[in-house]
Amino acid sequence: MFILLLLVISVCIGMLLQRCRALRHLERSATWTVWLLIFVFGISLGSNEKIVNDFARFGLTALVISLAGVAGSVLAAWGIGAYINKSNQR
Protein backbone atom coordinates (compact mmCIF):
# COMPACT_ATOMS: atom_id res chain seq x y z
CA MET A 1 0.00 0.00 0.00
CA PHE A 2 3.07 2.24 0.40
CA ILE A 3 3.38 2.28 -3.38
CA LEU A 4 -0.16 3.60 -3.74
CA LEU A 5 0.50 6.35 -1.21
CA LEU A 6 3.67 7.30 -3.07
CA LEU A 7 1.70 7.38 -6.31
CA VAL A 8 -1.01 9.64 -4.91
CA ILE A 9 1.59 12.05 -3.50
CA SER A 10 3.48 12.09 -6.81
CA VAL A 11 0.30 12.78 -8.78
CA CYS A 12 -0.46 15.72 -6.45
CA ILE A 13 3.06 17.08 -6.93
CA GLY A 14 2.64 16.75 -10.69
CA MET A 15 -0.67 18.65 -10.58
CA LEU A 16 0.84 21.42 -8.45
CA LEU A 17 3.79 21.77 -10.83
CA GLN A 18 1.64 21.88 -13.97
CA ARG A 19 3.51 24.95 -15.24
CA CYS A 20 6.94 23.32 -15.01
CA ARG A 21 7.62 22.25 -18.61
CA ALA A 22 10.77 20.29 -17.73
CA LEU A 23 8.56 17.60 -16.17
CA ARG A 24 7.56 16.44 -19.65
CA HIS A 25 10.86 14.56 -19.80
CA LEU A 26 9.77 12.26 -16.96
CA GLU A 27 8.03 9.85 -19.35
CA ARG A 28 11.36 9.22 -21.02
CA SER A 29 13.23 8.79 -17.75
CA ALA A 30 10.52 6.40 -16.52
CA THR A 31 11.26 4.15 -19.50
CA TRP A 32 14.96 4.18 -18.59
CA THR A 33 14.08 3.30 -15.02
CA VAL A 34 12.12 0.26 -16.24
CA TRP A 35 15.14 -0.94 -18.21
CA LEU A 36 17.39 -0.50 -15.20
CA LEU A 37 14.86 -2.31 -13.02
CA ILE A 38 14.73 -5.26 -15.42
CA PHE A 39 18.52 -5.33 -15.65
CA VAL A 40 18.98 -5.50 -11.88
CA PHE A 41 16.19 -8.08 -11.69
CA GLY A 42 18.09 -10.21 -14.23
CA ILE A 43 21.35 -9.95 -12.29
CA SER A 44 19.71 -10.99 -9.04
CA LEU A 45 18.10 -14.02 -10.76
CA GLY A 46 21.30 -15.00 -12.59
CA SER A 47 23.46 -14.78 -9.50
CA ASN A 48 21.08 -17.04 -7.55
CA GLU A 49 22.44 -20.52 -8.27
CA LYS A 50 19.35 -22.27 -6.90
CA ILE A 51 17.07 -20.37 -9.25
CA VAL A 52 19.36 -20.94 -12.25
CA ASN A 53 19.55 -24.69 -11.56
CA ASP A 54 15.80 -25.00 -11.03
CA PHE A 55 15.17 -23.02 -14.17
CA ALA A 56 16.83 -25.74 -16.20
CA ARG A 57 14.71 -28.39 -14.48
CA PHE A 58 11.38 -26.64 -14.25
CA GLY A 59 11.79 -24.10 -17.03
CA LEU A 60 9.57 -25.83 -19.56
CA THR A 61 6.76 -26.62 -17.12
CA ALA A 62 6.87 -23.07 -15.81
CA LEU A 63 6.78 -21.67 -19.34
CA VAL A 64 3.76 -23.77 -20.35
CA ILE A 65 1.81 -22.96 -17.17
CA SER A 66 2.50 -19.25 -17.34
CA LEU A 67 1.71 -19.03 -21.05
CA ALA A 68 -1.56 -20.87 -20.37
CA GLY A 69 -2.39 -18.32 -17.67
CA VAL A 70 -1.58 -15.45 -20.00
CA ALA A 71 -3.65 -17.00 -22.81
CA GLY A 72 -6.67 -17.53 -20.56
CA SER A 73 -6.62 -14.02 -19.14
CA VAL A 74 -6.03 -12.42 -22.55
CA LEU A 75 -8.99 -14.28 -24.05
CA ALA A 76 -11.15 -13.13 -21.14
CA ALA A 77 -9.93 -9.54 -21.67
CA TRP A 78 -10.70 -9.84 -25.36
CA GLY A 79 -14.27 -10.90 -24.62
CA ILE A 80 -14.70 -8.15 -22.03
CA GLY A 81 -13.36 -5.56 -24.49
CA ALA A 82 -15.85 -6.71 -27.13
CA TYR A 83 -18.69 -6.58 -24.59
CA ILE A 84 -17.74 -3.05 -23.46
CA ASN A 85 -17.48 -1.84 -27.07
CA LYS A 86 -20.89 -3.29 -27.85
CA SER A 87 -22.61 -1.72 -24.85
CA ASN A 88 -20.92 1.61 -25.58
CA GLN A 89 -22.39 1.63 -29.06
CA ARG A 90 -25.92 1.23 -27.76
Add this chain to the structure above:
Amino acid sequence: MKGSLIVLTVFVAGIVIGITGVVPASFIPTELTEWLLYALVIQIGISLGHSGNLIKILKTVSLRSLLLPLGTIIGTLLFTALAGLCIGGWSLTDYLALGSGMGYYSLSSVMIIDIKSSVIGVQSATQLGMLALLVNITREMTALVCGPWLARVFGRYAPTAAAGVTSMDVTLPMIVRCTGQEMFPIALMHGMVLEISVPLLVTLFAGLT
Protein backbone atom coordinates in the same frame (compact mmCIF):
# COMPACT_ATOMS: atom_id res chain seq x y z
CA MET B 1 8.37 -3.83 -30.58
CA LYS B 2 11.65 -1.98 -30.23
CA GLY B 3 10.86 -1.34 -26.58
CA SER B 4 10.09 -5.02 -25.92
CA LEU B 5 13.34 -6.11 -27.57
CA ILE B 6 15.31 -3.69 -25.44
CA VAL B 7 13.59 -5.01 -22.30
CA LEU B 8 14.33 -8.62 -23.28
CA THR B 9 17.95 -7.84 -24.17
CA VAL B 10 18.49 -5.97 -20.93
CA PHE B 11 16.91 -8.81 -18.94
CA VAL B 12 19.02 -11.53 -20.63
CA ALA B 13 22.14 -9.40 -20.25
CA GLY B 14 21.36 -9.07 -16.54
CA ILE B 15 20.92 -12.84 -16.13
CA VAL B 16 24.17 -13.56 -18.01
CA ILE B 17 26.07 -11.03 -15.92
CA GLY B 18 24.54 -12.59 -12.81
CA ILE B 19 25.52 -16.13 -13.85
CA THR B 20 29.07 -15.20 -14.85
CA GLY B 21 29.49 -13.30 -11.61
CA VAL B 22 31.09 -10.28 -13.29
CA VAL B 23 29.03 -8.20 -10.90
CA PRO B 24 28.86 -10.06 -7.58
CA ALA B 25 25.36 -10.21 -6.12
CA SER B 26 26.73 -8.68 -2.94
CA PHE B 27 27.60 -5.61 -5.02
CA ILE B 28 23.92 -4.94 -5.57
CA PRO B 29 22.00 -3.91 -2.47
CA THR B 30 18.89 -6.04 -2.00
CA GLU B 31 16.81 -2.91 -1.64
CA LEU B 32 17.89 -1.59 -5.04
CA THR B 33 14.92 -3.14 -6.88
CA GLU B 34 12.59 -1.63 -4.32
CA TRP B 35 14.17 1.81 -4.66
CA LEU B 36 13.98 1.65 -8.45
CA LEU B 37 10.32 0.69 -8.19
CA TYR B 38 9.65 3.70 -5.95
CA ALA B 39 11.59 5.96 -8.31
CA LEU B 40 9.50 4.62 -11.16
CA VAL B 41 6.20 5.18 -9.33
CA ILE B 42 7.21 8.77 -8.50
CA GLN B 43 8.09 9.48 -12.13
CA ILE B 44 4.87 7.93 -13.43
CA GLY B 45 2.81 9.75 -10.79
CA ILE B 46 4.31 13.16 -11.43
CA SER B 47 3.96 12.90 -15.19
CA LEU B 48 0.35 11.73 -14.79
CA GLY B 49 -0.50 14.68 -12.54
CA HIS B 50 1.48 17.01 -14.78
CA SER B 51 -0.33 15.97 -17.96
CA GLY B 52 -3.63 17.26 -16.54
CA ASN B 53 -5.52 14.29 -17.95
CA LEU B 54 -6.21 12.77 -14.57
CA ILE B 55 -9.76 14.02 -14.01
CA LYS B 56 -10.64 13.10 -17.58
CA ILE B 57 -9.18 9.64 -16.94
CA LEU B 58 -10.97 9.09 -13.63
CA LYS B 59 -14.32 9.87 -15.27
CA THR B 60 -13.90 6.88 -17.57
CA VAL B 61 -13.58 4.40 -14.69
CA SER B 62 -16.78 2.54 -14.00
CA LEU B 63 -17.94 -0.49 -12.08
CA ARG B 64 -17.62 -2.28 -15.37
CA SER B 65 -13.85 -2.06 -15.10
CA LEU B 66 -14.08 -4.54 -12.22
CA LEU B 67 -15.06 -7.04 -14.90
CA LEU B 68 -11.46 -7.11 -16.07
CA PRO B 69 -9.82 -8.46 -12.87
CA LEU B 70 -12.62 -11.02 -12.59
CA GLY B 71 -12.01 -12.10 -16.19
CA THR B 72 -8.28 -12.36 -15.54
CA ILE B 73 -8.84 -14.62 -12.53
CA ILE B 74 -11.32 -16.93 -14.28
CA GLY B 75 -9.34 -17.07 -17.54
CA THR B 76 -6.03 -17.72 -15.78
CA LEU B 77 -7.37 -20.47 -13.52
CA LEU B 78 -9.28 -22.21 -16.31
CA PHE B 79 -6.32 -22.35 -18.70
CA THR B 80 -3.79 -23.16 -15.98
CA ALA B 81 -5.94 -26.12 -14.94
CA LEU B 82 -6.18 -27.33 -18.55
CA ALA B 83 -2.42 -27.03 -19.05
CA GLY B 84 -1.82 -28.80 -15.73
CA LEU B 85 -4.07 -31.70 -16.75
CA CYS B 86 -2.04 -32.07 -19.96
CA ILE B 87 1.35 -31.93 -18.20
CA GLY B 88 0.52 -34.07 -15.17
CA GLY B 89 3.02 -34.66 -12.38
CA TRP B 90 1.41 -32.34 -9.85
CA SER B 91 -2.21 -32.41 -8.71
CA LEU B 92 -4.85 -30.16 -10.24
CA THR B 93 -5.06 -27.99 -7.12
CA ASP B 94 -1.26 -27.59 -7.16
CA TYR B 95 -1.49 -26.21 -10.69
CA LEU B 96 -4.36 -23.94 -9.66
CA ALA B 97 -2.18 -22.65 -6.80
CA LEU B 98 0.63 -21.95 -9.31
CA GLY B 99 -1.77 -20.02 -11.54
CA SER B 100 -3.24 -18.14 -8.57
CA GLY B 101 0.05 -16.26 -8.23
CA MET B 102 -1.10 -14.02 -11.14
CA GLY B 103 2.47 -12.78 -11.54
CA TYR B 104 2.97 -12.10 -7.83
CA TYR B 105 6.00 -14.38 -7.61
CA SER B 106 7.46 -13.33 -4.27
CA LEU B 107 4.29 -13.76 -2.24
CA SER B 108 2.81 -16.79 -4.00
CA SER B 109 5.98 -18.89 -3.90
CA VAL B 110 6.60 -18.23 -0.20
CA MET B 111 2.97 -18.96 0.63
CA ILE B 112 2.96 -22.20 -1.35
CA ILE B 113 6.13 -23.45 0.40
CA ASP B 114 4.63 -22.48 3.75
CA ILE B 115 1.25 -24.13 3.26
CA LYS B 116 2.42 -27.20 1.33
CA SER B 117 5.30 -28.19 3.64
CA SER B 118 3.00 -29.80 6.19
CA VAL B 119 1.02 -31.60 3.48
CA ILE B 120 3.53 -32.99 0.94
CA GLY B 121 6.81 -32.50 2.81
CA VAL B 122 9.42 -29.76 2.70
CA GLN B 123 11.27 -31.11 -0.35
CA SER B 124 8.22 -31.26 -2.65
CA ALA B 125 6.84 -28.03 -1.24
CA THR B 126 10.11 -26.21 -2.03
CA GLN B 127 10.05 -27.58 -5.57
CA LEU B 128 6.47 -26.39 -6.02
CA GLY B 129 7.42 -23.03 -4.54
CA MET B 130 10.31 -22.66 -6.97
CA LEU B 131 7.98 -23.61 -9.80
CA ALA B 132 5.58 -20.90 -8.58
CA LEU B 133 8.44 -18.41 -8.67
CA LEU B 134 9.35 -19.37 -12.23
CA VAL B 135 5.74 -19.46 -13.46
CA ASN B 136 5.01 -16.01 -12.10
CA ILE B 137 8.30 -14.41 -13.15
CA THR B 138 7.72 -15.82 -16.63
CA ARG B 139 4.24 -14.34 -16.61
CA GLU B 140 5.60 -10.92 -15.76
CA MET B 141 8.26 -11.18 -18.46
CA THR B 142 5.78 -12.48 -21.04
CA ALA B 143 3.44 -9.58 -20.31
CA LEU B 144 6.29 -7.07 -20.55
CA VAL B 145 7.67 -8.46 -23.79
CA CYS B 146 4.43 -9.43 -25.56
CA GLY B 147 2.25 -6.60 -24.20
CA PRO B 148 2.44 -4.33 -27.25
CA TRP B 149 1.69 -7.26 -29.55
CA LEU B 150 -1.20 -8.46 -27.36
CA ALA B 151 -2.68 -4.96 -27.46
CA ARG B 152 -2.68 -4.94 -31.25
CA VAL B 153 -4.16 -8.43 -31.66
CA PHE B 154 -6.51 -8.80 -28.67
CA GLY B 155 -7.40 -5.22 -27.88
CA ARG B 156 -6.45 -2.70 -25.25
CA TYR B 157 -7.43 -4.74 -22.19
CA ALA B 158 -5.18 -7.67 -23.12
CA PRO B 159 -1.82 -6.35 -21.80
CA THR B 160 -3.39 -5.53 -18.43
CA ALA B 161 -4.96 -8.99 -18.13
CA ALA B 162 -1.73 -10.70 -19.16
CA ALA B 163 0.21 -8.65 -16.60
CA GLY B 164 -1.90 -9.86 -13.67
CA VAL B 165 -0.87 -8.24 -10.40
CA THR B 166 2.06 -6.48 -12.06
CA SER B 167 -0.35 -4.23 -14.00
CA MET B 168 -0.14 -1.91 -11.00
CA ASP B 169 3.65 -1.60 -10.90
CA VAL B 170 6.28 -3.27 -13.08
CA THR B 171 4.29 -3.55 -16.30
CA LEU B 172 2.29 -0.34 -15.79
CA PRO B 173 4.60 1.82 -17.96
CA MET B 174 4.36 -0.70 -20.80
CA ILE B 175 0.56 -0.80 -20.50
CA VAL B 176 0.25 2.98 -20.53
CA ARG B 177 2.68 3.25 -23.44
CA CYS B 178 0.93 0.74 -25.69
CA THR B 179 -2.74 1.25 -24.73
CA GLY B 180 -2.92 4.92 -23.72
CA GLN B 181 -3.15 6.91 -20.51
CA GLU B 182 -6.85 6.20 -20.03
CA MET B 183 -5.85 2.60 -19.20
CA PHE B 184 -3.81 3.83 -16.22
CA PRO B 185 -6.58 3.73 -13.57
CA ILE B 186 -8.04 0.51 -15.02
CA ALA B 187 -4.65 -1.22 -14.90
CA LEU B 188 -4.08 0.11 -11.39
CA MET B 189 -7.45 -1.11 -10.13
CA HIS B 190 -6.92 -4.44 -11.88
CA GLY B 191 -3.59 -4.90 -10.09
CA MET B 192 -5.06 -3.91 -6.73
CA VAL B 193 -8.01 -6.30 -6.94
CA LEU B 194 -5.66 -9.13 -7.94
CA GLU B 195 -3.23 -8.27 -5.18
CA ILE B 196 -5.99 -8.93 -2.68
CA SER B 197 -7.15 -12.08 -4.49
CA VAL B 198 -3.70 -13.72 -4.73
CA PRO B 199 -3.24 -14.62 -1.04
CA LEU B 200 -6.87 -15.78 -0.84
CA LEU B 201 -6.69 -17.99 -3.94
CA VAL B 202 -3.25 -19.42 -3.10
CA THR B 203 -4.42 -20.30 0.40
CA LEU B 204 -7.54 -21.93 -1.01
CA PHE B 205 -5.85 -24.08 -3.68
CA ALA B 206 -2.66 -24.91 -1.77
CA GLY B 207 -4.82 -26.01 1.17
CA LEU B 208 -6.87 -28.41 -0.98
CA THR B 209 -5.23 -31.79 -1.46
